[in-house]
Amino acid sequence: RWVPSKDNSVMAKVEKQVKGLLNKITKEKFDRLAGQLCDIQIKSYDMLTLMIRLVYEKAIGEPNFSDMYANLCYQLSQRVKKSPFIQIIQSDEDPMAEPGAETNYDEGGSASFRWSNDVSTSDAEILGPFESEDQCIDVAIGNDDTDPIQRGEMELSLHRLLIKRGNFIKIMRSQADDEFYMVCFPLSKAEECGQQLSTSIFTSEIECQNDATKMNTFKRSLLNKCEDEFNKQDIYKDWKEEMKEYKKLKPTLSESEQAEREEELEFRRIKIKKQMLGNIKFIGELYKLGMLKEKIMRFCIQSLMKLEEVPGDYLKFKNVEDDEMDEEDHEALCNLFVTIGSTIDNPKAAPYMQAYFQKIHMLGEDKSLSSRSRFAYQDLIDMRAKGWKLRRKVETAKTLEEIRKEAEREERMQQQQSMQNNYGGRGGGGRGRGGGRGDKGGYRGGRGGGDYRNDNRNDNRDRRDNRGYDNQYDNRGGGRGSRNDRNDGGGRGNYGYSPNNRGPPPMISARMAPPPVAPKILSPPPGGRSGGEQFSKDKIETRAKNMRDEFMNEGRDEKELLLTMDENLSGNPDAGSIIVQLYADQSMDCKAPVRKAMIDILTILYKAGK
Numbered sequence: 001r002w003v004p005s006k007d008n009s010v011m012a013k014v015e016k017q018v019k020g021l022l023n024k025i026t027k028e029k030f031d032r033l034a035g036q037l038c039d040i041q042i043k044s045y046d047m048l049t050l051m052i053r054l055v056y057e058k059a060i061g062e063p064n065f066s067d068m069y070a071n072l073c074y075q076l077s078q079r080v081k082k083s084p085f086i087q088i089i090q091s092d093e094d095p096m097a098e099p100g101a102e103t104n105y106d107e108g109g110s111a112s113f114r115w116s117n118d119v120s121t122s123d124a125e126i127l128g129p130f131e132s133e134d135q136c137i138d139v140a141i142g143n144d145d146t147d148p149i150q151r152g153e154m155e156l157s158l159h160r161l162l163i164k165r166g167n168f169i170k171i172m173r174s175q176a177d178d179e180f181y182m183v184c185f186p187l188s189k190a191e192e193c194g195q196q197l198s199t200s201i202f203t204s205e206i207e208c209q210n211d212a213t214k215m216n217t218f219k220r221s222l223l224n225k226c227e228d229e230f231n232k233q234d235i236y237k238d239w240k241e242e243m244k245e246y247k248k249l250k251p252t253l254s255e256s257e258q259a260e261r262e263e264e265l266e267f268r269r270i271k272i273k274k275q276m277l278g279n280i281k282f283i284g285e286l287y288k289l290g291m292l293k294e295k296i297m298r299f300c301i302q303s304l305m306k307l308e309e310v311p312g313d314y315l316k317f318k319n320v321e322d323d324e325m326d327e328e329d330h331e332a333l334c335n336l337f338v339t340i341g342s343t344i345d346n347p348k349a350a351p352y353m354q355a356y357f358q359k360i361h362m363l364g365e366d367k368s369l370s371s372r373s374r375f376a377y378q379d380l381i382d383m384r385a386k387g388w389k390l391r392r393k394v395e396t397a398k399t400l401e402e403i404r405k406e407a408e409r410e411e412r413m414q415q416q417q418s419m420q421n422n423y424g425g426r427g428g429g430g431r432g433r434g435g436g437r438g439d440k441g442g443y444r445g446g447r448g449g450g451d452y453r454n455d456n457r458n459d460n461r462d463r464r465d466n467r468g469y470d471n472q473y474d475n476r477g478g479g480r481g482s483r484n485d486r487n488d489g490g491g492r493g494n495y496g497y498s499p500n501n502r503g504p505p506p507m508i509s510a511r512m513a514p515p516p517v518a519p520k521i522l523s524p525p526p527g528g529r530s531g532g533e534q535f536s537k538d539k540i541e542t543r544a545k546n547m548r549d550e551f552m553n554e555g556r557d558e559k560e561l562l563l564t565m566d567e568n569l570s571g572n573p574d575a576g577s578i579i580v581q582l583y584a585d586q587s588m589d590c591k592a593p594v595r596k597a598m599i600d601i602l603t604i605l606y607k608a609g610k
Contacts, residue, residue: 002127002148004183004193010122014040014047018054020554027068028401034072038079045085045117045196045216051076052222060229060278070285073222077291080218087119088208091163095201113205114163115212118196121156121172125149128181133160133171140169140184156181163187168195219291226286229279230300235272235328242268273328280332284339297344298352304333305359315351317359330363330373334380341380342388357384535572544579552597558604565610576610 017040025033042048055076059069095112125148130136139146141164156172159180163169168190170183185193202208214220234240246261253261283300286292302308306323310316325333345353363369364377379391535543547564554560583598590598 002146003185003189004123004125010043010120011047011050015050015054016553018051020550022054022058025068025072030068030071034075037072038075042080043085043120048080048085048216048218049221052218052225056222056225056282059282060275063274063278063281066278066282066285070282070289070291073286074289074291077218077222083117083213083216085117085119086209086212086216087116087158087161088205088212089114089116089161089163089197091201092165093163093201095203110203113202113208115198115208116161116196117212117216119158119161119170121158122151123183124151126151126156126172126181126183129174129179130182131180133180136171136180136182137164137169140167140182141165168197223292226279226283230283230303235276236269239265239268239272276328277332277335280336281339284336287340288343294344294349297340300336301333301356304329304336305356307359315355317355327370327373330369330376334376337380338383338390341384345384345388357381537578540572540575540578541582544582548594548597548601551601552593556597556600561601561604562608562610565605576605
């Protein structure tokens with residue numbers, strides 16, 4: 001008898017769509033792209049777990065942006081709370097029957113229920129058409145061999161699900177002609193056909209619905225994924241197997257092949273460690289958003305510290321026997337506390353934190369540990385004492401506006417430092433040659449930064465000479481100005497005093513404060529866009545190719561195309577002509593769909609005035 005096979009084409013399409021959005025997500029575009037991800041219709045639990053896997057892999061692969069991906073997961077969990085893909089199936093099975101017992105079908109008995117999180121209407125092969133629902137059921141429970149037909153592009157909607165006389169029956173209806181179609185198979189072949197069904201049989205529909213909702217939330221599935229990764233006994237297990245294989249083959253490899261293989265293995269080892277630390281940081285970020293309970297975080301901390309709670313009236317821990325912390329545990333523990341310390345260190349958790357840091361103090365003084373681990377623990381202790389303030393700024397995702405402001409701030413600091421160097425002297429404040437060069441108008445402060453105390457060694461000189469100013473303010477810093485220049489006065493510095501000027505001589509401080517520096521503002525590009533970076537011709541051509549590929553892969557989204565053009569090429573006036581020339585050259589040798597895409601892109605950009 002015919003048995004259906006599962007159609008995976010929809011999953012492949014969704015995977016491509018989710019990957020495309022995740023590859024483009026930044027803090028600048030977060031709200032827009034997160035909204036598009038949340039709008040993807042999740043039609044099965046497999047689709048949900050696929051989305052979780054892709055987001056999770058990005059999060060642990062890019063730990064600096066784990067807060068952004070945790071926020072994305074929070075938004076997705078809020079959107080997928082109701083799990084619309086859950087379907088309740090009415091059955092004639094006996095919920096009280098023991099497993100393996102012969103089933104007794106009672107037509108007049110009360111109904112039982114199962115649930116499924118993977119019911120689709122996109123099967124490649126279906127049975128039908130049929131005139132009525134009853135005809136579908138009769139064919140399903142009979143022994144007639146009916147040949148299937150190809151569904152093709154036919155649009156079907158789910159009409160009813162039921163389990164009758166040991167057969168799973170899915171009845172669908174055509175949206176075009178209202179005829180009935182179905183898929184059916186023996187219940188014992190559900191796994192073979194790729195059809196998920198709950199193992200439990202429920203006596204009431206409400207009980208069945210509650211269990212299905214509890215087991216299929218986004219949050220639960222995400223936490224299961226994080227838990228599986230965290231509980232891995234040996235993260236280097238596969239890597240060690242690869243290393244053993246390499247050592248066996250090493251004598252047969254040339255030096256260049258050995259170097260290449262060793263470099264590849266080292267890259268894999270670093271990647272595995274990075275993913276482990278990324279998972280720890282991601283778990284911490286989920287906890288800070290309230291997606292994980294404090295109890296789970298205590299379990300993670302105690303697992304890393306190899307502590308187990310001793311039963312009794314008072315909180316007490318002991319070290320797990322025959323299980324010591326390794327280097328990865330030390331680093332992961334410190335990373336976890338850096339991420340969640342300020343949140344988990346609260347009055348309710350004080351007894352736990354006291355126990356944890358009692359061991360951390362011991363680890364910070366343990367000479368058997370590496371210096372790196374000991375210093376990390378000492379930094380952690382100092383950090384807690386200072387209210388969990390980080391010693392160094394942690395890199396996180398930034399918007400283009402934040403990057404621009406940071407660049408402005410750094411440039412202003414550099415300018416101020418430069419001016420202080422010019423005005424603050426090369427020596428700092430001892431007795432030295434104080435003036436600056438009169439012909440350049442600067443004030444360099446000499447080697448001593450300017451000392452303007454009385455010079456009694458010049459008592460025999462005329463108190464007013466033509467070299468600069470009254471000798472009671474002379475400290476060898478003023479002379480050698482032009483005798484004919486009555487206004488410059490200050491000799492080597494334009495901060496001197498001339499006898500031709502009226503009024504008392506100025507009181508010059510030992511260190512001149514630099515004049516205020518007007519902050520240099522980086523003006524945004526025309527149109528208020530965040531872009532505006534100038535690119536070479538080769539780079540513009542590369543971005544034009546990427547723009548074409550994204551346009552083809554994302555369903556020819558005009559809005560996304562215009563946004564990409566604005567963000568990447570807005571500051572390049574020649575970009576338009578370069579793109580036109582590139583597409584014209586490539587259109588001669590490319591395939592028809594690519595040529596059509598390039599023509600559409602140019603048409604859209606022309607109409608939009610780009």
